[in-house]
Amino acid sequence: MAEPRAVTHLRAHDDPPAVKAALILAAVAVMAFFVVVPLVNVFVQAFAGGVGVYWRNLVADADTLHSIKLTLIVAPIAVGSNLVFGIAAAWAIARFHFPGRTLLTALIDLPFTVSPVVVGLFLLLLFGLQGTFGPWLRAHDLKIVFALPGLVLATAFVTFPVVARELIPLMEAIGAEEEVAAVSLGARGWQMFRLITLPNIKWGLLYGVILCNARAMGEFGAVYVVSGHIAGKTDTMPLRVEKLFQEYNLPGAFALASVLAMLALVTLFAKTALEWKTRRDLAEAERLRSNTSTPPARS
Amino acid sequence: MTTDVNRRVLPGFSLSLGYTLLYMSLLVAIPLGAGFLKASHLSFSEFWAAVASERALAAYRLTVGASLASAVINVVVGVLVAWVLVRYQFPLKGLLDSLVDLPFALPTAVAGLVYSDLFVEQGWYGRFLVPLGIQGAYSRLGIVLVLVFIGFPFVVRTLQPVLEGLDKDVEEAAACLGANRLQTALRVIFPSILPAVITGFALAFARSLGEYGSVVFVSGNMPFRTEIAPVLIVARLEEFAYTEATAIAVVLLTISFLTLFAINLLERWSKRHHG
Numbered sequence: 001m002a003e004p005r006a007v008t009h010l011r012a013h014d015d016p017p018a019v020k021a022a023l024i025l026a027a028v029a030v031m032a033f034f035v036v037v038p039l040v041n042v043f044v045q046a047f048a049g050g051v052g053v054y055w056r057n058l059v060a061d062a063d064t065l066h067s068i069k070l071t072l073i074v075a076p077i078a079v080g081s082n083l084v085f086g087i088a089a090a091w092a093i094a095r096f097h098f099p100g101r102t103l104l105t106a107l108i109d110l111p112f113t114v115s116p117v118v119v120g121l122f123l124l125l126l127f128g129l130q131g132t133f134g135p136w137l138r139a140h141d142l143k144i145v146f147a148l149p150g151l152v153l154a155t156a157f158v159t160f161p162v163v164a165r166e167l168i169p170l171m172e173a174i175g176a177e178e179e180v181a182a183v184s185l186g187a188r189g190w191q192m193f194r195l196i197t198l199p200n201i202k203w204g205l206l207y208g209v210i211l212c213n214a215r216a217m218g219e220f221g222a223v224y225v226v227s228g229h230i231a232g233k234t235d236t237m238p239l240r241v242e243k244l245f246q247e248y249n250l251p252g253a254f255a256l257a258s259v260l261a262m263l264a265l266v267t268l269f270a271k272t273a274l275e276w277k278t279r280r281d282l283a284e285a286e287r288l289r290s291n292t293s294t295p296p297a298r299s
Numbered sequence: 300m301t302t303d304v305n306r307r308v309l310p311g312f313s314l315s316l317g318y319t320l321l322y323m324s325l326l327v328a329i330p331l332g333a334g335f336l337k338a339s340h341l342s343f344s345e346f347w348a349a350v351a352s353e354r355a356l357a358a359y360r361l362t363v364g365a366s367l368a369s370a371v372i373n374v375v376v377g378v379l380v381a382w383v384l385v386r387y388q389f390p391l392k393g394l395l396d397s398l399v400d401l402p403f404a405l406p407t408a409v410a411g412l413v414y415s416d417l418f419v420e421q422g423w424y425g426r427f428l429v430p431l432g433i434q435g436a437y438s439r440l441g442i443v444l445v446l447v448f449i450g451f452p453f454v455v456r457t458l459q460p461v462l463e464g465l466d467k468d469v470e471e472a473a474a475c476l477g478a479n480r481l482q483t484a485l486r487v488i489f490p491s492i493l494p495a496v497i498t499g500f501a502l503a504f505a506r507s508l509g510e511y512g513s514v515v516f517v518s519g520n521m522p523f524r525t526e527i528a529p530v531l532i533v534a535r536l537e538e539f540a541y542t543e544a545t546a547i548a549v550v551l552l553t554i555s556f557l558t559l560f561a562i563n564l565l566e567r568w569s570k571r572h573h574g
Contacts, residue, residue, distance in 0.1 A: 015480060020387055027383035028395065030376050034448050035401050038413040041423055045416065085322045092315040095305050104319070106563065110327060113555045115509025117529040118548045121536065122334035125545065132333055157326055180308050189310035211404070218406025220512030221529065225536065238408035238512065245412055245516060254416075257409040264404035271404075272397045 046258035057255035063232045067240035075216040078155040086163025094171035108161045119157050120225025146228035154222035159215040166208030174200050207274040214267040338549045349546035362528040366507035369446035373503045377454025385462040402451045411516025414445040437519030445513045450503030457499035494569030505558040
C-alpha cells in the first residue's frame with residue numbers, strides 16, 4: 001500500500017500558482033465585499049455609541065421591546081406546526097411510494113417561489129374585512145389579519161418547507177432497514193418512532209428547526225402585508241427595524257438588526273456543527289451495515 | 300422493492316400522508332386558490348387596466364431586469380467562489396465556506412438596512428463610490444447589488460457538489476492530448492458544469508423576482524424608476540386598491556411559476572444527458 005511519493009512537478013489538473021493565488025484573492029474579495037463587510041458593518045453601527053447606548057436602544061424603547069416579545073411568540077408557533085408537518089411529510093415521502101409522490105415533493109417547494117408579499121395579499125383576500133371570510137369573522141368578533149393569527153399564518157406559509165426539506169433527503173439516506181426490523185420484532189408505531197427514527201434523524205431535525213426559526217424570525221414581506229404596522233401591537237422585529245429606519249433612528253434600527261444578525265450567525269454555526277455530526281452518524285451506520293450485511297444462508 | 304414492503308410493514312402511511320395533505324391544503328392551497336379566484340372575478344378590461352398600466356409595466360421591467368442582472372453577476376461570482384472552495388486549500392477556507400450561507404440565514408430586512416447604509420455618501424462603500432458618481436443607495440444599482448447578496452448561495456451551492464464529482468482524469472487526458480489549461484477549462488470543465496450553472500442561475504433569478512424585504516430599504520421606491528413589482532403591490536394595497544394589487548400579484552406569480560417549471564425541465568434534461 002505504499003503511496004506514490006509526492007509529485008513535485010505541476011499536475012495537469014493543478015493551476016499555476018499565480019493563477020491560483022489570483023483566483024483565491026478574487027474570491028475572498030468578492031465574499032468580503034458582498035457578505036463579510038456588510039455583516040461587520042451591522043455590529044459596528046449597532047455598537048457605535050458604546051454598549052450602554054446599544055442596550056438602551058434595545059430595552060428603553062417600549063415598541064422595540066414589544067416587537068422582540070411578539071417575534072418570540074409568533075416564531076415558536078409557526079416553527080412548531082411546521083415541525084410536525086415536516087416529520088409527517090418526510091415519513092410519507094421518504095418511506096412510502098404512492099401516486100403523486102413526485103408532484104407532492106415539488107409542491108412542498110412552492111412557497112420558495114411565491115413572493116412573500118403575494119402570500120400576505122392572498123391572506124388579506126381571505127381574512128380581511130372585504131375578504132371571503134371577512135363578514136363571518138367580524139360577526140363572530142374574530143380577528144386574523146392585523147393580529148397575531150395572521151402573523152402566525154403568514155410566517156408558517158413562508159417557512160413551511162424548511163423542516164421537510166432537511167428531513168426528506170436525510171431519511172432517504174438512512175434507509176428503512178432499522179425501522180422495518182423494529183416493527184417485525186414487535187415494536188408499536190410510537191415505540192419505533194421514539195427509539196429508532198427520532199435518534200437517527202435528530203441532528204438533521206435540530207438543524208431544520210434552527211433554520212426554520214431563523215427564517216420565521218426574519219420573515220418580512222408576508223408579515224409586512226398582514227400586520228397593518230401597528231407599533232407596539234403587530235410589529236415583529238424585522239418590521240420594527242424598518243419602522244426605525246423610516247423614522248431615521250438608525251442606531252435603534254441597527255441595534256435591533258444586530259440581534260437578528262446574531263441569530264443568523266448562531267444558525268450558521270449550528271449548520272456547520274450539525275452537518276458534521278450527521279455525516280459522522282451516516283458513515284457509522286454505513287460501516288455497521290457493511291459489517292452485518294453478509295447474506296444469511298437461508299431466509 | 301423494499302418500498303412495497305414498507306407499506307405493509309411500516310405504520311403511519313395514511314396518518315402521515317393525510318396530515319401532510321390536510322396541512323398543505325389549509326395553509327397553502329386555500330390562500331392561493333382564493334387569490335386566483337379573486338383575480339378570475341375581474342373582467343378582462345379591469346384586469347388589463349391594472350396589469351398593463353405604465354407604472355405596472357415599468358415595475359415588471361425593473362423586477363425582471365434587476366433579477367436577471369443580479370443572477371448573471373451571481374453566476375460569475377458563484378463559479379469563482381465554488382471553484383476556489385472546491386479546488387484550492389487556503390487558511391480560513393472553512394469559515395468562508397460557512398459564510399456562503401449567510402444570505403439564507405440573515406433576515407432580508409437586515410440585509411436591506413446594511414446595504415442602504417453602506418452605499419450612502421458617508422457609508423463604508425459610499426465614501427469611495429459616491430465621489431466617482433456611483434450611486435449604490437436609492438438607485439437601480441442598489442437593487443441589483445442587494446439581490447446579488449440575496450441570491451448569492453444558489454450558484455455556489457448547486458455547483459459545489461458537481462465540481463467535487465468532476466473526474467480529474469479527464470482534465471489530465473485533455474492535458475496529455477495537448478490542451479492548455481485554458482482550453483481544458485473552456486472545452487472540458489465548462490460543458491460538464493453548465494447544467495448546474497444554469498440551475499443555480501434560475502434559482503437565484505426566481506428568488507430575486509419575489510424579493511421585497513431587502514429591496515424596500517435600498518431602492519427608494521420611486522414609481523417608474525426604482526419601484527419593483529412587489530413594492531407596487533404593497534402601494535396598491537395601501538390605497539385599498541385590492542383588485543389592482545391582486546391582478547399584479549397574478550402576473551408576478553405566473554412569471555415565478557414559469558421559472559420554476561423551467562428549472563424542473565432543466566433538471567430532468569440534465570439528468571438524462573449527464574445522469
